Amino acid sequence: MSSAMNWLVILLAIVNIVGAVWLLIVTAKKAPEDADATATTGHAWDGDLVEYNKPLPRWWLWLFIGTVIFSIIYLVLYPGFGRYAGVLGWNQNTDHAAAVQAAEEKARGIMAQFDGQPLPTLARDLKAQSIGRNVFANNCATCHGSDARGNPGFPNLADNDWIWGGQPEQILSSIIDGRTAVMPPLGAALGDKGVTEVVAYVRSLSGLSHDRRAAEAGSARFATLCVACHGADGKGNQALGAPNLTDDIWLYSAEAASIAEAINYGRNGQMPAHGPIIGEQRARLVAAYVLHLSQGAESVGGQQ
Ligand code: HEC
Ligand code: HEC
Known part of the structure; x- marks a missing residue:
């Protein structure tokens, strides 16, 4: 709590308590002995609705005094008065911890x-x-x-x-x-045509629809660029987290566009x-x- 905030909180607490006490004193004044028990405040609503001018009932007044005393005892024992920590040293954070x-x-x-x-x-x-x-x-x-x-x-x-x-x-x-996982981007090495061909080959490994001619060309490219991680048979390598590409189970998606994205831009899944x-x-x-x-x-x- 900044110093300004500290003093603002203290000021607000004091103003509140003093204000409550002042209100009590003002409203608690006993009516003079000779006061007319039927005197009204002089206000009238809806033509004939008026209110008596009577002090608060005593028991109610004591309740208010009680709350003022309570607030003072509370502020002495617990934090609430600016930075003052309170006699008991209670603290929400340590309590929670x-x-x-x-x-x-x-x-x-x-x-x-x-x-x-x-x-x-x-x-x-x-x-x-x-x-x-x-x-x-x-x-x-x-x-x-x-x-x-x-x-x-x-x-x-x-x-x-x-x-x-x-x-x-x-x-x-x-x-x-x-x-x-580190799958490097290989789009630059393959070119657009190369990527399309490898995508066809990767889909063929899982028995998904593909262009046969493209897949054949892709096979050679796969052998140069991909086998180091995905293995000669495309079954992957658990030590590198390189997925098996032959089981039609996909971490991302079987869509040609998603496979092309993996090849073009790489993938870096993080657990x-x-x-x-x-x-x-x-x-x-x-x-x-x-x-x-x-x-x-x-x-x-x-x-x-
Ligand atoms: C340096 C190792 C490495 C090389 C080289 C590599 N990959 Fe990968 N590949 C990975 C890893 C690791 C992942 C897993 C990425 C992840 O989990 O985010 C992956 C993921 C993939 C995926 C996504 C699989 C799925 O289940 O969604 C495809 C498709 C893929 N690679 C194809 C290829 C192709 C095709 C090549 C060659 C052009 C290639 N990869 C080259 C390591 C490699
Ligand atoms: C912020 C997201 C995230 C949270 C949280 C997370 N994981 Fe993962 N987890 C991943 C990702 C992403 C992968 C795959 C990494 C990759 O691409 O190879 C993964 C991989 C794994 C794997 C390896 C799976 C495999 O096929 O080899 C296991 C096991 C796993 N998580 C278990 C858990 C458990 C258990 C928890 C909770 C204690 C957990 N994860 C919390 C994102 C998360």
């Missing part, structure tokens, strides 16, 4: 029962799944979707197709350390490192949850 810490300690205690258990075991544990599902909803659903089935640019985690690897430790590593955000215990539980989702996909016949 303490509550968060208490909740975190409780959660750590609950999660501790899963420490050291292998991820595949946790993936079958209903209690671990339910915590993992909450962690997912709070931290991952914005990008991967609340059903974990992904969005263009954000991979489906509920199937059994992995860009960076589906071993439990690989999934955990994707979550804790994050992943940065942010979540270790520093959610900590290891939650990371392991959410990894187990993701494992559970993908295993479910397998057991119903390799969904997608």
Whole structure:
């Protein structure tokens, strides 16, 4: 709080209390003994509606006095009077931090029962799944979707197709350390015609409609420019996060325009490192949850 604001708040508090006291004194004046009990304020509404001129009832007056005393005691004990911290030293921020810490300690205690258990075991544990599902909803659903089935640019985690690897430790590593994909722009190296040809070849790898002549020409270009990362057979390379281009599962889209965009301008998908955000215990539980989702996909016949 700046110094000017400090004094403004103090001034406002004082003006308010003094004003309230002044109002009390003015309105509390007892009517003189000889006052006419039926005297009115002199105002008239709608022709004949008038009001008596009577002081506030005593009990009501005491209520007001009580609130003034309360406000003064409050300002002595709690922060409210400019920068003055209050005798009790209570503070919203430390209060909140303490509550968060208490909740975190409780959660750590609950999660501790899963420490050291292998991820595949946790993936079958209903209690671990339910915590993992909450962690997912709070931290991952914005990008991967609340059903974990992904969005263009954000991979489906509920199937059994992995860009960076589906071993439990690989999934955990994707979550804790994050992943940065680097597909370089190759439009300049290929030229427009070259791009069209490679697009046709890439679509042919997944059995999608394509121009056969263009695809044949594209095959040679693919062999020079793309195999280093996507492999001679186009099946990708998990160490580089280069997707399999032969399975008709797309991180972005199967549309020729989207494939051409990847080739022309490159792609740089980023999975942010979540270790520093959610900590290891939650990371392991959410990894187990993701494992559970993908295993479910397998057991119903390799969904997608
Ligand atoms: C340096 C390694 C590298 C080279 C070379 C490379 N790619 Fe890629 N490619 C990647 C990576 C990594 C991704 C994933 C990008 C992401 O996740 O954002 C990718 C993504 C793609 C995608 C998107 C796939 C999807 O599922 O949506 C296509 C299509 C593609 N590459 C085609 C090609 C073609 C065609 C070439 C050659 C002209 C090529 N790439 C060369 C690394 C490479
Ligand atoms: C800001 C968006 C974002 C958030 C939040 C996010 N992710 Fe990701 N995640 C991505 C992107 C983008 C990729 C793909 C990177 C690439 O292009 O290869 C990815 C990749 C992954 C992968 C690797 C998938 C594969 O096929 O190998 C896993 C596993 C994963 N995320 C799990 C999670 C979990 C669990 C959380 C929550 C704790 C999470 N992600 C939160 C964006 C996000």
